[in-house]
Amino acid sequence: MSASHKFLVPLAAMIGFLLVWEWIVWVNDWPNYKMASPSDLGPAFWKFRILFLEYGWDTLWRTVVGLGISVIVGVLLGMVMGLSRTSRDALYPLLVGFNAIPKATVVPVIALLLVGLDDLNTVLIAFLISFFPIAVSVSIGLSTLEPEYRDILRALGASKTTIFLKIALPKTLPEFFGALKIAVTLAFIGTNLMEIVEPHGKGLGHLFDSGKINADYPLMFAVLIALAFLGIVLYYIVVALEQIFAGWAERD
Amino acid sequence: MGTDLNEAERPVQIDLRGVSHAFEIENGAFPVLNDVSLQIRKNHFAAVVGPSGCGKSTLTRLISGLIKPVSGEIYLAGERVTSPRATVGMAFQNPVMLEWRSVLKNVILPLEIVAPKMSHKQRQERAMELLSMVSLEGFEDKRPSELSGGMKQRVSLCRALVHDPDVLILDEPFGALDAFTREELWAMMHRLRRIKPFTCLLITHDLRESVFLSDEIYVMSQRPAKIKHSVAVELGSERQLDDLYAPNVTSLLASLRSQIADPNN
Structure with a gap:
């Protein structure tokens, strides 16, 4: 499959999607306060272009920072659970319970707890919603390491750190990136959740909210498309990192 | 053929004295090895055979120091x-x-x-030397996922030998391979030993393999296992696969098989 093919096929699919959308709105003769059509989006983007850039940046950096904390905390938790049975038994039910709590209910709690610290509470939600898959996959990757993998180095007198760095860590990378692909989307959802539920004048979530208040439906749809675009960009950045660091795990 | 081991021309390389081992389980200890003693001389190739689950792998982990015996x-x-x-x-x-x-x-x-x-260069040279001994030159830059099962096992053997160990411990390395590949690797083991001798302990389920490869065979009993019998294999160092069908080898194989199957000793 050529590079242009890889790029052109999804592009054609997207254009097809927009055409179908436009057609459905046109056939039903929906006014744009019921359902905006793609042709309404261009003017909306242009009218609010400065805000899209500014708020898009807010959403982007807070998502990335939240995800970064997720990676650090998730990997550490995963290491603790993956390398010690006792801590796995202790932490696992706690994590599962925590993950089961709908994050929409945590948002007002965090917003109240850290009132005024808008960036911090947004980053915190992005982190809280996304660290679970990373912690679980790293712990599973480490705890399911076949004993022979440890033994080939242990039999030579290698230290635990050496075994971790040379064997356990690289062997867990495919699982880690699998989880990171889920986590990046979750972190993005977390950021927007905070921006929409507790509006504090920043981010694409806020722009969506003002579209709602002003009954500017094309703007609301334009925000959704902008969010989808950012989501795609973030996801494929993770895919590119996966290719670089765990490309060996791919079988063609 | 089939005489008891009693030669003393070389120093002892692997020496087990009254080794017993047990695993801790919920209600007490689960005995695995019972008073195992064996001596393998330098540059000898010894095979350990025995019924499934008798503790052969435990033996390799004990000798390599990965676990400590309960006694001995x-x-x-x-x-x-x-x-x-x-x-x-x-x-x-x-x-x-x-x-x-x-x-690589x-x-x-x-x-x-x-x-x-x-140095990196020395390491590469040493690894290449081994890879060419097992006919894998040209594959050094490949990923393991691109190799067949037999080739992977050859890489694994190179890795076990690359630091020039005094003792090579093989825990059923050919067990998962098809019959033809297995025979190829048997010949390769003989080649490797001719190029540079080493002391080897091979754990195997395959009696023909044990006879073809080794200088001496130890038969283990059911768990808790002890060495119940040992035989020297006197086939010389130039062995052919056809030797395995000679009458004396056939009778040796039959006697090994009956000893493993015999539950009374």
Whole structure:
């Protein structure tokens, strides 16, 4: 499959999607306060272009920072659970319970707890919603390491750190990136959740909210498309990192 | 053929004295090895055969120092084994390929641990030397996932030998291979030993393999296992697969088989 093919096929699919959308709105003769059509989006983007850039940046950096904390905390938790049975038994039910709590209910709690610290509470939600898959996959990757993998180095007198760095860590990378692909989307959802539920004048979530208040439906749809675009960009950045660091795990 | 071992021309390399081992389970101890003693002389190739689950793999982990026996003593080249040591090479049924490394870098791995000061070039040369001995030159830059099962096992053997260990411990390395590949690798083991002799302990389920490869065979009993019989294999160093069908070998195989099957001793 050529590079242009890889790029052109999804592009054609997207254009097809927009055409179908436009057609459905046109056939039903929906006014744009019921359902905006793609042709309404261009003017909306242009009218609010400065805000899209500014708020898009807010959403982007807070998502990335939240995800970064997720990676650090998730990997550490995963290491603790993956390398010690006792801590796995202790932490696992706690994590599962925590993950089961709908994050929409945590948002007002965090917003109240850290009132005024808008960036911090947004980053915190992005982190809280996304660290679970990373912690679980790293712990599973480490705890399911076949004993022979440890033994080939242990039999030579290698230290635990050496075994971790040379064997356990690289062997867990495919699982880690699998989880990171889920986590990046979750972190993005977390950021927007905070921006929409507790509006504090920043981010694409806020722009969506003002579209709602002003009954500017094309703007609301334009925000959704902008969010989808950012989501795609973030996801494929993770895919590119996966290719670089765990490309060996791919079988063609 | 089939005489008891009683030669004393070479120093003892692997020496087990009254080794017993048990695993801790919920209600007490689960005995695995019971008073195992055996001596393997330098540059001898010994095979250990026995019924399934009798503790053969435990034996390899004890000798390599990965676990400590409950009682008894283990010596390698006269030194008491209390922890893992760099003078041992191990290969298992699972070739344990590090998929993120090239074939060459898989072979180099032990040198990174036991010879951290060795230059990168020296390591590469040493690994290439072994890879060419097992006819894998040209594959050094491939990923393990691109190799067949037999090739992976050859890489695994190179890795077990790359740091020039005094003792090679093989835990059913050919067990998962098809019959033809297995016979190819048997011939390769003989070639490797001719190029540079080493002491080897092979755990196997395959009696023909034990006869074809080894100088002496130890038969283990049911768990808790002890050595119930040992035989010397006197086929010389130039062995052919056809030798396995000679009448004296056939009768040796039959006697080994009946000893393993016999539950009374």
